[in-house]
Amino acid sequence: MGATRRDFIKGAAAAAVVAVAGRRLPAQGVAPEDAARWVKSVCRFCGTGCGVLLAVKDGRIAMLRGDPEHPTTKGLVCAKALFLPKVVHSPDRLTHPLVRKNGQLERASWEEAMELLAGRFAEAIERHGPDSVAFYGSGQALSEESYLASRLFKGGIGTNNVEGNPRLCMASAVGGYVTTFGKDEPMGCYEDIDHARVFFLVGSNAAECHPVIFDRIIARKQGRRDVLVIALDPRKSPIQTNVDLHLDPLPGQDLAVLHAMAQVIVGEKRHDLRFIERNVQFKATRDGQTVAVSFEEYVEFLSQYTPERAQMTTGVKAEKIVEAARLFALGPTMSLWTMGLNQRTRGVWANNLVHNLHLITGQIGKPGATSFSLTGQPNACGGVRDTGALCGNLPYGRVVTDAAHRAEMEKLWSAEPGTIPDKPGLDTMELFKALGEDRIRAMLILTTNPGQSLPNVEPYRRAMGGARPDKPFVAVIDAFPTRTTELADLVLPAAMWSEKSGVFGMSERRYQYMPQVLAPPGEARADLDVLLDFAARLERRGAVKEGFIAGRFQNADDVWEEMREASRGTAYDFRGMTRARLMKERGIRWPAPTEQHPGTARRYVKGEDPLLDEGPYADNSLADGEVKFYAAPEQRAVVWLRPALGPAEPPDAGYPFVLSTGRVLEHWHTGTMTMRAEELRRAYPEAFVEVHPVDAMKLGVRTGDRVKIESRRGAAVIKAWVTERPRPGSVFVPFHWQDEDSLINRVTIDACDPISKQPEYKICAVRLEKV
Amino acid sequence: MVVVGAYARVETAAAVEVRARLAAVGGVSTFDLDEPGKVGLLIEAASVAAAHARLCGELAEVPGVLGVWPVFVGAETEADAETPAAEEA
Numbered sequence: 001m002g003a004t005r006r007d008f009i010k011g012a013a014a015a016a017v018v019a020v021a022g023r024r025l026p027a028q029g030v031a032p033e034d035a036a037r038w039v040k041s042v043c044r045f046c047g048t049g050c051g052v053l054l055a056v057k058d059g060r061i062a063m064l065r066g067d068p069e070h071p072t073t074k075g076l077v078c079a080k081a082l083f084l085p086k087v088v089h090s091p092d093r094l095t096h097p098l099v100r101k102n103g104q105l106e107r108a109s110w111e112e113a114m115e116l117l118a119g120r121f122a123e124a125i126e127r128h129g130p131d132s133v134a135f136y137g138s139g140q141a142l143s144e145e146s147y148l149a150s151r152l153f154k155g156g157i158g159t160n161n162v163e164g165n166p167r168l169c170m171a172s173a174v175g176g177y178v179t180t181f182g183k184d185e186p187m188g189c190y191e192d193i194d195h196a197r198v199f200f201l202v203g204s205n206a207a208e209c210h211p212v213i214f215d216r217i218i219a220r221k222q223g224r225r226d227v228l229v230i231a232l233d234p235r236k237s238p239i240q241t242n243v244d245l246h247l248d249p250l251p252g253q254d255l256a257v258l259h260a261m262a263q264v265i266v267g268e269k270r271h272d273l274r275f276i277e278r279n280v281q282f283k284a285t286r287d288g289q290t291v292a293v294s295f296e297e298y299v300e301f302l303s304q305y306t307p308e309r310a311q312m313t314t315g316v317k318a319e320k321i322v323e324a325a326r327l328f329a330l331g332p333t334m335s336l337w338t339m340g341l342n343q344r345t346r347g348v349w350a351n352n353l354v355h356n357l358h359l360i361t362g363q364i365g366k367p368g369a370t371s372f373s374l375t376g377q378p379n380a381c382g383g384v385r386d387t388g389a390l391c392g393n394l395p396y397g398r399v400v401t402d403a404a405h406r407a408e409m410e411k412l413w414s415a416e417p418g419t420i421p422d423k424p425g426l427d428t429m430e431l432f433k434a435l436g437e438d439r440i441r442a443m444l445i446l447t448t449n450p451g452q453s454l455p456n457v458e459p460y461r462r463a464m465g466g467a468r469p470d471k472p473f474v475a476v477i478d479a480f481p482t483r484t485t486e487l488a489d490l491v492l493p494a495a496m497w498s499e500k501s502g503v504f505g506m507s508e509r510r511y512q513y514m515p516q517v518l519a520p521p522g523e524a525r526a527d528l529d530v531l532l533d534f535a536a537r538l539e540r541r542g543a544v545k546e547g548f549i550a551g552r553f554q555n556a557d558d559v560w561e562e563m564r565e566a567s568r569g570t571a572y573d574f575r576g577m578t579r580a581r582l583m584k585e586r587g588i589r590w591p592a593p594t595e596q597h598p599g600t601a602r603r604y605v606k607g608e609d610p611l612l613d614e615g616p617y618a619d620n621s622l623a624d625g626e627v628k629f630y631a632a633p634e635q636r637a638v639v640w641l642r643p644a645l646g647p648a649e650p651p652d653a654g655y656p657f658v659l660s661t662g663r664v665l666e667h668w669h670t671g672t673m674t675m676r677a678e679e680l681r682r683a684y685p686e687a688f689v690e691v692h693p694v695d696a697m698k699l700g701v702r703t704g705d706r707v708k709i710e711s712r713r714g715a716a717v718i719k720a721w722v723t724e725r726p727r728p729g730s731v732f733v734p735f736h737w738q739d740e741d742s743l744i745n746r747v748t749i750d751a752c753d754p755i756s757k758q759p760e761y762k763i764c765a766v767r768l769e770k771v
Numbered sequence: 772m773v774v775v776g777a778y779a780r781v782e783t784a785a786a787v788e789v790r791a792r793l794a795a796v797g798g799v800s801t802f803d804l805d806e807p808g809k810v811g812l813l814i815e816a817a818s819v820a821a822a823h824a825r826l827c828g829e830l831a832e833v834p835g836v837l838g839v840w841p842v843f844v845g846a847e848t849e850a851d852a853e854t855p856a857a858e859e860a
Contacts, residue, residue, distance in 0.1 A: 006772055006774065006815075009774045009845035009846075010774050010813055010815075012776075012843065012845060013774045013775065013776030013813055013843040013845060014776060014802065014811065014813060015776075016776045016842045016843035017776040017777065017778050017802075017804070017811045017812070017813075017842055017843065018804070018811070019842075020778070020840070020842045021778035021804050021806075021809050021811065021840070021842070078840070078842070079840075079841055079842045079843070079844075082842060082843065207838065211840060214838070215780065215838070215840065218780045218837050218838050219780070219806075219808070221837070222780060222782070222783055222808045222837060223782065223783040223784055223808065238827075241831060241836070241837065241838060242837055242838060665841070666841075666844075679843065679844040679845060679846075680844070682819045682844060682846060683819060683823060683841070683844050685819075
C-alpha cells in the first residue's frame with residue numbers, strides 16, 4: 001500500500017510540475033478528458049494576474065492549471081495557485097451568517113443579519129452623522145464590489161470614510177506615481193522584462209512573492225551575460241542566487257543610496273539631458289511649500305550624497321554604488337519594487353527617488369526601460385486604486401478635494417450636489433483609532449483580516465472586539481473564520497474566487513474577467529449581492545436616497561457598465577473593455593478607449609498610448625516613440641529633491657535589533673486561505689524568525705530554539721532559523737501565522753508615511769531573548 | 772515519506788551537466804521539460820522540513836542552477852509531514 005500511495009504522490013507531483021513549468025503532455029492526476037469543461041479564469045493571489053484554466057466537474061473544480069494562451073504569464077502559476085481548488089472546497093468555509101449574542105457568535109438567518117447590519121448603520125448615521133460609519137475593503141475584492149461600496153458610502157451615505165488594505169501595501173507606490181507623474185499606476189508592462197538588460201530590484205523578494213514574474217526575469221537572464229540584476233535590499237532574500245550586484249544598506253537608509261546613484265550619474269555626465277529638457281521638471285519642498293528648482297540646483301543638492309558619504313551612512317560600499325549607477329544609466333533598465341520600498345515612513349519619497357533615476361537617465365517609456373511597482377494583491381490596482389476606493393479618492397484618478405471631480409461623480413451617480421464631502425475621510429490607521437475611541441460607530445469590513453494584519457495590532461483588536469458599554473458595531477464579510485471574524489458583532493459568509501463573477505485588475509493595468517463556475521457553499525452569498533441588499537435596506541430607512549442603488553444594479557455586469565462610463569475622458573479610459581470582450585479575451589490593458597482598441601502596453605508613449613492620439617491629452621506633434629507625461633503638471637514628470645531621512649524607530653540600546661516582516665512562497669498574507677491547503681500548510685507549519693549567525697552566537701540561539709521578539713508595543717515567541725539572509729543586527733519574520741505566539745503584528749509599529757499614510761512594517765526596533 | 776515536485780532553471784549552455792549534478796543529489800530524480808533551460812525535479816525525503824532543506828540548500832546551491840521552484844508537496848502519512856528536520860539528521 002505504501003509504495004502504491006507513494007507512486008500516486010510522485011505522479012501527482014510530476015503532473016503539477018508539468019502543469020506549471022511546461023511540457024506538452026496531458027497533465028496527470030485528473031485527466032483533462034475527464035473534466036466536464038475547462039474554463040479560463042485568473043488566479044486570486046498576488047498582483048501578477050496569472051491566467052489559469054479550471055477543470056470543472058460535478059460542481060467542483062477538479063483541477064487548475066496555468067493557461068498556456070495567456071499573453072503574459074504563458075501557462076505559469078506558482079504553488080499557491082495550484083492549491084486554490086483545495087482552498088475553495090475547504091470544509092472550514094463560513095456557510096451561514098453569525099450574530100454575536102451574549103458574547104457568542106450564533107447562527108442567524110440572512111434576514112436577521114441584514115436587518116441588523118442596516119439597522120445599526122442607519123442608527124449611527126441618524127444619531128452621529130454620516131462620518132460615524134466606515135467601510136474597510138480589500139485589494140482582493142472584485143472591482144465591481146469596491147466601486148459599489150465606494151459609491152454607496154461617498155455618494156449615498158455622504159462619507160469619505162472608505163478605506164481598504166491597499167493602504168497597508170501599495171499607498172506609497174500610489175503616492176510616488178501621483179507626485180512624480182500626476183496619476184497613479186505603472187506606465188510599463190511585463191513585456192519590458194523581455195527587453196531589459198538591467199533589472200533593479202528594490203525591496204522586492206520577487207522569488208517568493210511574485211515567482212512567475214521572477215521566473216520571467218531569470219528566463220531573460222538565462223544564457224545572457226549582458227543581462228544583470230542589481231538588488232537594493234538589506235536582506236539576502238531568495239532572489240540572491242540571481243543577483244549580480246547586491247547593495248545591502250542598513251534598514252531604512254536606502255534613500256541615500258538612491259541619491260548617491262543619481263549623483264554618480266550626473267557627475268559622470270551619464271544623464272540624458274535631451275530627455276530631461278523635454279519631459280522633466282525639478283521640485284523641492286522648502287518651509288513646507290513646494291517650489292520649482294533648476295537642474296543645476298538638483299546637481300548641487302546631490303553633491304551631499306557622494307558614494308563615499310553614502311557609504312558612511314548606509315554601509316554600502318562606494319564602489320558598489322558607482323557600479324550600480326553606471327549599469328542603471330546603461331540600460332535598458334527596469335526597476336521593480338514592492339513592500340520594502342512602500343511599507344516605510346518615507347515610502348513615497350523612496351518611490352520618488354527610484355523614478356528620479358529613470359527620469360534623469362531617460363530610462364523610461366522604451367522597451368525594457370520602465371519604473372514598475374509590483375502589486376501584492378490581485379486587485380489592489382483595478383479594484384481599490386483605480387475605482388478610488390480610498391478616503392481621498394474618487395474613480396479613475398479623481399480626488400475628493402477637487403470640486404469638478406466631485407461634481408462629475410455626483411452627476412454620474414445621480415447624487416445630490418454636495419453629497420460627497422470635500423475633505424478626505426479617515427485613513428486606515430486613523431479609522432481604527434477612531435473605532436477604538438468610539439467615534440466610528442459602525443464599520444463594515446470586507447474580504448480582509450485587520451485583526452491580524454494591522455501593525456501594532458493589539459489596540460486595534462480591542463477597538464474591534466473589546467467589550468465595552470455601547471461598543472461600536474463591527475460587521476465582517478469573509479469566506480473563512482479569521483482573527484477578525486472572532487472580534488465581529490456580525491459575520492456574513494461570502495462567496496469567494498470562482499463562486500462569483502467580476503473583474504480583477506493587476507500590476508500592468510490588465511483587467512481580467514473571473515467567471516463564476518461554482519455555487520457558493522451553504523448560504524454564502526456574493527459580496528456584491530450583500531452590498532446591493534445592504535444599500536436597499538439603507539434606502540428604505542432613509543439613510544440613502546431612494547433609488548440611489550436599488551433598482552439601478554442587478555448584478556456585477558450592471559456595475560461594470562457604469563464603471564466604463566466613469567472612465568470616460570480620464571487618463572484611465574477603458575470604455576472599450578466591454579463585458580463581452582473581457583469574457584472572451586485574456587485581459588486588456590487600459591487605456592482602451594474603443595472596442596476596437598487592443599489595449600495599451602506602454603502609457604505616455606506616442607504610437608502606443610491612444611490617449612496621445614485623440615481626446616484631451618492628444619498631441620500630434622510627437623513622433624512615434626516619444627514620451628509625454630500628459631497627466632503631470634505642465635505635462636512634465638517631477639524629479640524630487642527629497643532629504644534622505646531614516647525610519648521612525650531606529651534600533652537603540654534597549655531595542656538593538658531591527659525587525660522586518662514579509663512572506664514566504666507557500667503562504668499568502670494572513671494565511672486565511674493557504675493554511676487551508678494541507679500541502680502548503682505543511683511546507684511551513686509554523687512561524688520562524690531569521691537570525692544572523694553572528695547575532696545567534698551572541699544570544700546563544702540555535703536553529704529551532706524559541707526566541708522572544710519584543711518591541712515597545714508587544715511580543716511574539718517564535719522558533720529561530722539561524723541564517724545569513726538578514727544583515728547582522730536585523731531579524732525577519734513572515735506574518736502568515738495566526739496563533740497567539742506568532743502574531744508578529746503585535747510587535748510591529750504603526751508609524752505612517754505622512755503622505756501615503758502607509759505604516760512602516762519593514763522597520764521597527766526590537767530586542768531578542770532565548771526562551 | 773514526503774514527495775516534492777519542483778523545477779529548476781539552469782544555465783542553458785551547461786544544462787546537461789547541471790541536470791546530472793541535480794540527479795546526483797540523494798533522493799532527487801529529474802525529468803525533461805519543454806524548455807532546454809528547465810529541469811523537472813522529484814524530491815523524496817523523510818519529512819517536509821527535510822525536503823524543504825534539500826530544495827533550498829543542496830539543490831539551489833548546485834553550480835549552474837539559477838532558481839528552484841517548488842510546486843507540489845505531498846506526504847504519505849500525516850506523521851511524515853510533521854517529522855522535524857533535526858530528527859532526520
